[in-house]
Amino acid sequence: MIQVIAKDVMEKFNLELVSGEAGVGRYITTSDISRPGLEMAGYFTHYPADRVQLLGKTELSFFEMLPEEEKRSRMKQLCSDETPAIIISRDLDVPQELIDASNENHVPVLVTKLTTTRFSSRLTNFLESKLAPTTAIHGVLVDVYGIGVLIIGKSGVGKSETALELVKKGHRLVADDSVEIRQEGENMLVGFPPPLLEHLLEIRGIGIIDIMTLFGASAVRPYKRITLIIELENWDPDKFYDRLGLDEEKMKIIDSEVTKLTIPVQPGRNVSVIIEVAAMNYRLKKMGVNAAEEFSRRLDDMLVPNDEIDDY
Template sequence: MNLKVKELWEEAREPFSLELEAGGEGFDNEILERAINRPGLALTGFFQYFAFRRLQVFGLAEFTYMKSLGGPERNRRLRQFCQRRVPAIVLARNRHAPDELRALADEFRIPVMRTPMITSLFINECTVLIEDLTAPRRRVQGTMLDMMGIGVMIRGAAGIGKSETALTLIERGYSLVSDDVTELRRLASGRLVGSASELTRYHMEIRGLGIIHVPSLYGVSSIRGECPLDLVIDLVKPGSEKAGRGEENGPDEIELLEARVPRVELPVMPGRDMANIVEATALNQKLKFMGHDAAKELDEKLVTALQRRSVR
């Protein structure tokens, strides 16, 4: 994990209505752990298990405790706290930093920010934001679609028909996530989420036609900002090295960002409606997620039929 306070400030400033109170020279400090800490025990002087690598949040309890201390004692406790070199402090409920904290924040270069949000809500939403900012990312070649809740990435060599297949599926009511290049990130749960880059979002390139803006042609329902990745479909030429290991033998898997995703290879041949086959493959994968596996069902029927014949 490598997240600077400046990066968090830039992403959280507007949605969380953050304002800088002090310590503006410490924006290069690094937040080394994803979780957020409320330093109640640390303010009492107990530092044995102090999570100093995390973003620190002062809520009503911390403010009430500091207010109960006399000026010299409050300054001593806050100095002990700041000497641990915490990355940054956020004050919830729009509370202003005490004068002692402002001075210490400037001295130790610790950014102090305030938000009007209540403490628990800020912690929940900021934790999600930090998870997103620190999630492992990778850019891969492939066109991604949301097909009835199934995130499908279509890959293949240049000119094999990825975008054309995706365009046909969009005409049938499915949604485009990205064309040709997909940005993947891995969530804390281990699931992959795909999206388009900012520059190419909502656009597609069709050979012979050029660049098209998908929502202008097919409406806003034809696009989606991001989608979990559930299936990778590789379009391959007949007789190629990979061809022949398709759905008839069951899908294999591919590893992306240390997560495994089901993968199916579909040979592309003249006259073959690839959009239909991709659609059937995606819907078949959805059935598997629901516990219905057609191949296993057929195997069980065949085994049962053979057993009956052997008994006779």
């Protein structure tokens, strides 16, 4: 599981560490950020201590109006055992009371030059991406005409060979064998390769090949949103396969459902071309053009109602 610590945020946004250096290894477990305005006024009943605390001009200007004793008390309460980090925006001066409390409780205090709103937005996006639910699936992820196609199926069915043929046609490989998937939003799945397997493809009989070295940097990409799943399976003559495309199957990954197609594989079928057409047809459907529904409508128009037959 991907974890984020205060030091990661400090390095990502080039923040200045002012105090509480011993706590830079504290874990950040939520993407929510707190602006402790009520806490500055003394209300700690529902203090979200597990969040990153962001202090801006408003909070610090109010803090300066407090008596000395209350200043020390508020900052001690703010620097709890659960607080992962406290960040000061606009490169404002850090109150001495906060420095003392952070060193005492080992809570890192960081400073950014960005405005409060801008930094809050950037930090939220960063944490949501890093802390998103993650899983891994055995398959191949390829960018086909801008569509992230996840190819799955039993071992040996030809997933990697199909991906290689797609790359030769100008499409881009994202991951082979193991695809790490992160849910970055509602129905938003992003796939990327494990660091060990990045740019690599395994072909039985040849071994491991480096796609970027063989075909260039344009043949790979580091991540891609998954919008279509294609399952390859050996042709079963006793199984019924959809011939019209009116029924849409879904596959659930984490909390998102993705459109899934099942393609039977047998000698003579050009699977890479079928996947190309499936990706283009998926794009057309999203644009409102559905060939299966149009065919069904034409068929209905050609059928003669029973009451018209009785008239002859």
